[in-house]
Amino acid sequence: xxxxxxxxxxxxxxxxxxxxxxxxxxxxxxxxxxxxxxxxxxxxxxxxxxxxxxxxxxxxxxxxxxxxxxxxxxxxxxxxxxxxxxxxxxxxxxxxxxxxxxxxxxxxxxxxxxxxxxxxxxxxxxxxxxxxxxxxxxxxxxxxxxxxxxxxxxxxxxxxxxxxxxxxxxxxxxxxxxxxxxxxxxxxxxxxxxxxxxxxxxxxxxxxxxxxxxxxxxxxxxxxxxxxxxxxxxxxxxxxxxxxxxxxxxxxxxxxxxxxxxxxxxxxxxxxxxxxxxxxxxxxxxxxxxxxxxxxx
Numbered sequence: 001x002x003x004x005x006x007x008x009x010x011x012x013x014x015x016x017x018x019x020x021x022x023x024x025x026x027x028x029x030x031x032x033x034x035x036x037x038x039x040x041x042x043x044x045x046x047x048x049x050x051x052x053x054x055x056x057x058x059x060x061x062x063x064x065x066x067x068x069x070x071x072x073x074x075x076x077x078x079x080x081x082x083x084x085x086x087x088x089x090x091x092x093x094x095x096x097x098x099x100x101x102x103x104x105x106x107x108x109x110x111x112x113x114x115x116x117x118x119x120x121x122x123x124x125x126x127x128x129x130x131x132x133x134x135x136x137x138x139x140x141x142x143x144x145x146x147x148x149x150x151x152x153x154x155x156x157x158x159x160x161x162x163x164x165x166x167x168x169x170x171x172x173x174x175x176x177x178x179x180x181x182x183x184x185x186x187x188x189x190x191x192x193x194x195x196x197x198x199x200x201x202x203x204x205x206x207x208x209x210x211x212x213x214x215x216x217x218x219x220x221x222x223x224x225x226x227x228x229x230x231x232x233x234x235x236x237x238x239x240x241x242x243x244x245x246x247x248x249x250x251x252x253x254x255x256x257x258x259x260x261x262x263x264x265x266x267x268x269x270x271x272x273x274x275x276x277x278x279x280x281x282x283x284x285x286x287x288x289x290x291x292x293x294x295x296x297x
Contacts, residue, residue: 005045008038008041008042009042009071009075011024011028011030011035012039012042012050012064012067012068013068013071014027014028014035015035015039015051016051016060016064017140019057019059020057020058021035021036021058036053039051046063048061048063049064050063050064050067091121092120092123092285092288093123094122094123094124094285094286095124095125096124096125096126096142096143096285096286096289097128097143098125098126098128098141098142098144098145098274099128099130099134099136099143099145100127100130100144100146101129101130101146102131102227103245103248105127105145107161107245107248108271108272109145109160115292116292122285123288123289125289128141130198131197131198131226132197132198136275136276136277137277142276143274143275143276143286144274144275145272145273145274145275146272146275147269147270147272147273148271148272148273151275154277155275155277155278156275156276157273157274158273158274158290158293159270159271159294159295160271160273160274160293160294160295161272162271162295163268163270163271164245164246164268164269164271164272165245165266165267165268165269166243166244166245166266167249167253168181168241168242168243168261168262168263168266169241169242169249169253169258169259169260169261170238170240170241170242170258170259170261171235171236171237171238171257171258171259172259174235174238174240175259178190178191180259181262183262183265184208184215184262184265185215185217187217187219188217188220190240190241191221191239191240191241192206192241192242193221193223193224193225193234193240193241194219194220194224194225195224195226195231195243196226197226198226204243205217205218206218206243208262208265208266209265209266209267215265221239221240221241222239222240223239223240228244228248231244232248232249236252236258241261274290
């Protein structure tokens with residue numbers, strides 16, 4: 001097989017996985033137009049159409065699907081063998097791709113990565129900040145980080161953070177014009193800052209618990225974000241109440257910039273876990289990172 005054909009097959013594999021020339025080109029480090037030209041050349045040499053292109057999407061033809069299913073496991077096996085060779089090096093090396101939410105990235109992963117990375121300069125870590133429940137196998141991530149209750153049962157899950165507790169907060173300026181809620185049901189009469197969940201597209205229903213009684217409240221207000229950081233900023237500016245991880249707003253609460261309410265309705269729950277496919281044989285670099293991230297009481 002010609003060397004250029006192998007390169008074209010790798011490019012085809014990227015497009016087939018991402019179903020997008022833009023995303024695949026970014027992953028390969030080429031322009032979308034160059035990648036499109038490569039795919040046309042491959043199709044011309046094979047005499048078959050592999051991809052169906054529209055202005056909004058890319059789909060596999062029957063021939064493209066057969067080629068994809070045929071070469072993906074073989075090229076993955078080659079990539080696995082090359083990755084395993086890093087074990088023979090004096091220093092662990094390689095790139096580890098992790099999908100994670102913004103809160104876990106800021107308050108769990110980054111503090112530990114700051115200590116880990118200087119010790120292993122040949123290990124590279126790529127964090128993809130995504131609030132959705134990403135399919136790590138389909139998207140070619142080495143691991144994901146989510147709350148323990150969100151991890152699929154067929155994954156290996158390792159706890160990397162302490163229990164998480166949410167805090168319901170508002171600015172003094174907000175409470176100067178509105179009485180603090182006494183129960184979760186009182187929130188229906190307040191301006192609340194909503195968080196949209198990208199996986200379902202719906203709004204997060206705020207979850208409370210007290211004395212074994214669980215309550216979920218769907219709140220309303222002028223503002224909705226898909227970012228916890230912007231929910232916090234809007235709360236600090238007095239636009240309403242926000243339901244945020246306690247460690248994210250602890251400094252603002254201590255300084256009096258935010259006031260906490262309904263604290264007795266916000267118990268802690270199991271924290272973040274790093275998870276990866278059970279069939280995956282961890283590379284040395286991944287094993288080292290896993291141990292560095294592991295939560296120790």
